[in-house]
Amino acid sequence: MNSSSAAPGDGEKARAAGAKPPMRDALVAAAFRLFLERGYEQTTVDDIVALAGVGRRSFFRYFPSKEDVVFPDHERCLADMEAFLAAGGEDEEPVARVCDAARLVLRMYAENPAFSVQRYRLTKRVPGLRAYELSVVWRYERALADYLRGRFAGRRDGTLRADVIAAAVVAAHNNALRSWLRSDGQGDAGAAVDHALGYVQSAFGAAPVPPAAEAPEDVVVVVSRRGAPLWRVVQEIETTLGRD
């Protein structure tokens, strides 16, 4: 792989001018080259800065920690997701909205399949990187949950629903994403994620793929044991419909 094209830099502060700091990209490229050659833990920060030809102190100016260099674009993606959620109106279906937000993450991975696959292999075998990835995923999940908490404010069990649905969306997204990454980026990642998110939407009461132009034809199924009290049936219907 070409090391210069494998490093998706964002450029933080110089973004307004459209210019990208070459140093950041150079550090990411050097780091991944060494990580793939000898492994993550066998590579020190001194090795990276030596290969990149910069001072050690500069590394920590661009990346707060050694782990951050493996996820150089998540900060921007998280900001994009928060902006996307904040831009939504009150008439949007909340669950569909967070599903669309999750698709933003997939798009970031799909923009650079080779890079994403290599990073996946790296994080899979290095426990420290796995732990770091969890904290990244957690921030996405928090963003979704906070949005849903706002939309569900006042509802019964609002925060519970928000947390559970956010977790389910993230889990479904990651299930499809990792399946795609395991296949070396072959296949249609978008379709896989759509299918996974459709399952979550169907489980939580919204129509999986609302036909925008057609009338909203919802189907709701309630399963109850005979002998259950009527209030339980009503409760189930309310729960499935997501109303109070």
Added chain:
Amino acid sequence: MNSSSAAPGDGEKARAAGAKPPMRDALVAAAFRLFLERGYEQTTVDDIVALAGVGRRSFFRYFPSKEDVVFPDHERCLADMEAFLAAGGEDEEPVARVCDAARLVLRMYAENPAFSVQRYRLTKRVPGLRAYELSVVWRYERALADYLRGRFAGRRDGTLRADVIAAAVVAAHNNALRSWLRSDGQGDAGAAVDHALGYVQSAFGAAPVPPAAEAPEDVVVVVSRRGAPLWRVVQEIETTLGRD
């Protein structure tokens, strides 16, 4: 709080004999005393071992890292959960089984409310501990998901369902647990978790409280907007029942 009673040690290797290593408990007690006094990051491992009156090397013999001393009982709880899941038969309802497994974690927290509340406050304000807690929670979630993957083997979307349900169960459990921890351990944690898990069970098609002694006489209610195609209704029923 009494520092000697606040440290729930487990005793790993000496468990068979029933004896507990006092050193481990002493380290936990000393660590929490200092963490609460000056904060986690302001406390070095040298401070802890000095207070406990042991050598620095011994700390890392009992705890692989500084973070581990904050979660001294999770390793045992995780082993308990895996054993519980492995002991289940094939006739058990899978979702109910993982809900029961999640209740094991709650029980561990509820066994020592004062300790749990203090740890919660600690992890809430220290980013490093939050990240570590995520990796702990992730292992619980993996245990649940692996169990469900085994039970759902062969089903359509088996791994997807397993991952999503495991994530939902963990999220619901944590929602109730954290609510209980925020209230300083007041209220009925068990009831809160039961309610949260009941929501997840209802969302994923199983009856929340299956009456074990009665005959399984299921009733299916289908609510549909007129005009929905039949295949959509069938799809909903299959999805809700979790069959193929």
Added chain:
DNA sequence: ACGGCGATGGCACTGAGTGCTGTGAAGAGA
């Protein structure tokens, strides 16, 4: 007494991360 043997303590080392200072290049203003 003797020889393992496991738990502990001490020491030195690596490596991540931080604070501080010097330096050079670029830019604003006289």
Added chain:
DNA sequence: TCTCTTCACAGCACTCAGTGCCATCGCCGT
């Protein structure tokens, strides 16, 4: 053109987490 400011960078020194190695001590069986 000279100067002053500013900012990114390099270099240094330091703290602290974590590890490997070895010496020591107490315990136990022979």
